[in-house]
Amino acid sequence: MKALSVASEIYPLVKTGGLADVAGALPLALSRHGVAMRSLLPGYPAVLAAIGEAETVHVWTDLLGMEARLLATSHAGLDLFVLVCDSLFNRSGGPYGDATGADWPDNWLRFAALARAGADIATGLLPGFHPDIVHAHDWQAGLTPAYMHCDGALQPSVMTVHNIAFQGQFAPSIFPALRLPAVALGVDGVEYYGDVGFLKAGMQKAHWITTVSPAYAQEIRTPGFGMGLDGLANVRAAHLSGILNGIDTDTWDPAADPALAKTFTARVLANRSVNKRAAEARFGLHEEDGLLACVISRLTWQKGMDVLVESLYAIAALGVRLAVLGSGDKAMEAAIAAAAARHPGRIGVSTGYDENLSHLMQGGADAILIPSRFEPCGLTQLYGLRYGCVPVVTRTGGLADTVIDANEAALAAGVASGFQFAPLNAEMLVQAVRRTAGVFADVKAWATLQRNGMKADVSWDASARRYAELYTHLIEKARP
Ligand code: ADP
Numbered sequence: 001m002k003a004l005s006v007a008s009e010i011y012p013l014v015k016t017g018g019l020a021d022v023a024g025a026l027p028l029a030l031s032r033h034g035v036a037m038r039s040l041l042p043g044y045p046a047v048l049a050a051i052g053e054a055e056t057v058h059v060w061t062d063l064l065g066m067e068a069r070l071l072a073t074s075h076a077g078l079d080l081f082v083l084v085c086d087s088l089f090n091r092s093g094g095p096y097g098d099a100t101g102a103d104w105p106d107n108w109l110r111f112a113a114l115a116r117a118g119a120d121i122a123t124g125l126l127p128g129f130h131p132d133i134v135h136a137h138d139w140q141a142g143l144t145p146a147y148m149h150c151d152g153a154l155q156p157s158v159m160t161v162h163n164i165a166f167q168g169q170f171a172p173s174i175f176p177a178l179r180l181p182a183v184a185l186g187v188d189g190v191e192y193y194g195d196v197g198f199l200k201a202g203m204q205k206a207h208w209i210t211t212v213s214p215a216y217a218q219e220i221r222t223p224g225f226g227m228g229l230d231g232l233a234n235v236r237a238a239h240l241s242g243i244l245n246g247i248d249t250d251t252w253d254p255a256a257d258p259a260l261a262k263t264f265t266a267r268v269l270a271n272r273s274v275n276k277r278a279a280e281a282r283f284g285l286h287e288e289d290g291l292l293a294c295v296i297s298r299l300t301w302q303k304g305m306d307v308l309v310e311s312l313y314a315i316a317a318l319g320v321r322l323a324v325l326g327s328g329d330k331a332m333e334a335a336i337a338a339a340a341a342r343h344p345g346r347i348g349v350s351t352g353y354d355e356n357l358s359h360l361m362q363g364g365a366d367a368i369l370i371p372s373r374f375e376p377c378g379l380t381q382l383y384g385l386r387y388g389c390v391p392v393v394t395r396t397g398g399l400a401d402t403v404i405d406a407n408e409a410a411l412a413a414g415v416a417s418g419f420q421f422a423p424l425n426a427e428m429l430v431q432a433v434r435r436t437a438g439v440f441a442d443v444k445a446w447a448t449l450q451r452n453g454m455k456a457d458v459s460w461d462a463s464a465r466r467y468a469e470l471y472t473h474l475i476e477k478a479r480p
Helices: 018-033 045-051 107-122 143-151 172-178 198-205 214-219 230-235 269-282 305-317 330-342 355-364 380-387 397-402 408-413 426-440 443-455 460-478
Strands: 002-006 036-042 055-063 066-075 078-084 133-137 157-161 195-197 208-211 240-242 292-299 321-328 347-351 367-370 390-394 419-421
Touching: 002 018, 002 107, 018 036, 018 078, 018 133, 018 460, 036 107, 045 066, 045 078, 055 107, 066 107, 078 107, 107 133, 107 143, 107 172, 107 198, 133 143, 133 460, 143 157, 143 198, 157 198, 157 460, 172 195, 195 198, 198 230, 208 214, 208 460, 214 240, 214 397, 269 292, 269 321, 269 347, 269 355, 269 443, 292 305, 292 330, 292 355, 305 321, 305 330, 305 426, 321 330, 321 355, 330 347, 355 380, 367 380, 367 426, 380 390, 380 397, 380 443, 390 397, 390 426, 390 443, 419 426, 426 443
Parallel strands: 002 036, 002 133, 036 078, 133 157, 157 208, 208 240, 292 321, 292 367, 321 347, 367 390, 390 419
Antiparallel strands: 055 066, 066 078
């Protein structure tokens, strides 16, 4: 089976979040399930620099009014189509905005062009590549199923929602430039509360919608989580399901991770203490045997980082030490730095994005706090499980699906792998940390918790099988 993936970021070429991890890992895992996937992504400068020489397989003189080229190449085991369009993608800054973080004002056009290119490939642009299925990720690829629908594409499409908070909603004045037929500006097309909605269009027109955890597939059907798309999620409930993300178990392997001070396995958990000392040193924390908790996160409201900020002093008062790696909201960054200054040796902070440090923290800290308001899947708790860094999470989305709470029944049955709490507020977070410290004091119980997490299958294999089954089902259904 041949599949085309359309995504705006893909690890290891360009990454701002979990989407890149999924887009990068899924094709490799799918190849073991009979799916040959090629991935279409924009030719940002960093992407072009990384891939070097590549074959031009198509030239557009008029891709939504622009000149563009399509490159085909392979990189890091991935088969890629790279959309080169200087006027859209050749600029410094991030994939979605300038160096100050402000969104590019023409993001609608940049990602409409990506989707248009994806639909072109689906409908026969390249003589040598006819995908049996098209898989679009997030709002940036959301118009792909809409273009395919309007073009009368024969193959089915899947729209994966990684985070329904990001919807790609734009003023209706952009509609003519999208070059969709007028009828597409209806409620069963791209129209979204009087605007144009890219994710809405994808959810409307794709043959199937997936979210990145089963719990999130249910949550987005409710007003609190659906963020305006809950009505559509309900209408399409029979074509909506959740498939958990896996993680890259080669990059995240505690037995062979070069970012660790000492590698370890579930059998030699004692080796973790070397990483604990190294992490303490990196964060200027006192060397102690007591609970060392960490946070590795975008500092945002979604991640509950405002509640973390509110709880910092109370967590420190429990005698728990905390290492925070993150960046994002400037007020949160400042508040965490202030708390660290007030509690030297007890709260340490590193502001920024540091992949290697995040590995060391997962391999050295005893627990990772993930107080998300909502979490479509979440990766950091999966890394935590694999590294014996026990996740302390809100009971939501993928966190609820992957962490087994250490309640009495689960402890007695020997299956617990972390701590869940709800609702999200400072009192409940601090209480969860207190509960964590309580179990941590019981060395045997704690090691069982760690080992249970390390045993859990967090690889891509099971997820890839589910995607492959879904593709097969949709292709069979679409057959005339
Ligand atoms: P989201 O994609 O919503 O940010 P996920 O948990 O799905 O959340 O994925 C976050 C990814 O980004 C993980 O790989 C995590 O380790 C990484 N990450 C987040 N913040 C940092 C940071 N400051 N430094 C290093 N890695 C980070």
